[in-house]
Amino acid sequence: MINESRESVVQSATMASLRRGLLAGLALLFVNLLPLLLPCAQGAAAGTGKSKISAVFVFGDSIVDPGNNNNRLTEARADFPPYGEDFPGGVATGRFSNGKVPGDMFASRLGIKELLPPYIGSDLQLSDLLTGVVFASGGSGYDPLTSIPATAISSTGQLELFLDYKEKLKALVGEEEMERVISEGIYFTVMGANDLANNYFTIPLRRHQYDLPSYVEFLVSSAVNFTMKLNEMGAKRIGFIGIPPIGCCPSQREIGSRECEPMRNQAAQLFNSEITKEINRLNAEQSVPGSKFAYIDIYYNLLDLIQQPGLYGFKEVTEGCCGSTVLNAAIFIKNHPACPNVYDYIFWDSFHPTEKAYSIVVDKLIQQNMQYLILEPLDRHSSAWPHAIVEDKKGWSNALLDRWWQLLLQEKHA
Known part of the structure; x- marks a missing residue:
């Protein structure tokens, strides 16, 4: 016993x-x-x-433009095949990819809606306006000179569109509801790639005025001014997405080489490093109470796909599915055939990633950064745990x- x-x-x-x-x-x-x-x-x-995210708003360039350029006299358009071949319904909406772009993915991942529409030229319903729109324009940049050759909507013009949006929403739902939507919205700004690739390294004017570090300093100053104006207009939570490794885009790589162009990548890195310091400063100063700013690193997340393609199911790194020269993007590939195996490619055209690549990168960005913008402090004794x-x-x-x-x-x- x-x-x-x-x-x-x-x-x-x-x-x-x-x-x-x-x-x-x-x-x-x-x-x-x-x-x-x-x-x-x-x-x-x-x-x-519970998260108090009313809407998603996006400013920027062709990385996030869902069709604001469709009715503009510009080369920076994508409202024709082969663009959109994997978009729901196979429609070329003006998005510079084979399917969805980051704005759609942010809105979807945050539980707002599946697609984030352009503010211009679309038949927007009240529900669209209440949950967010995109003001981005392909070819735009922080430098006001950048948008001129592309006849794109400048960064300042995008802020004017936002002001117009606010007035329209106010007329529809009243000032109090408009202010709620604006203050509880989350904002993303995605610019800078055109400033370097299609302006500084392509058009001689800025190179005569600035050496590269000075031009990056000018860009950073312009980006900060844009962010502060947006903040003053009511945007309290702003995610600042840096410049990607543009030297690794098919059209920007060194001619005859499979290597990324180092100078363009170094310029992007320098910009990202300096803007991070400025974002930290803005958070410390808090000129508009209750504001949050976050630097979101697209550079190294996209570079990881490029350096380890097999890890993510890609086979082709240096070529675009629609071609690899500067003439294999936007209006220049209208109705041209694309490759038959897009899922093997990181890049759709010579400058923009595929939907698959975007989706992987956006998931990484959300995992790494979103909590700094949208989450509130946890009451560790709250009965709402673990949903807090x-x-x-x-x-x-x-x-x-x-x-x-x-x-x-x-x-x-x-």
């Missing part, structure tokens, strides 16, 4: 130990998986109103570990 009692005690202790080990293992697993689950949690929260929205990954990890530790203590004393 004594031996049986001892064996029972040992078995109970062993089972308790195994349960504790299992709980601890699950805790660590859950914490490690949390960044992957965060976008889903955000989408659900957005749907219930928190300030950062550390907040999540600490709260989860606290909760798992409580479970372990309960198990220990059970």
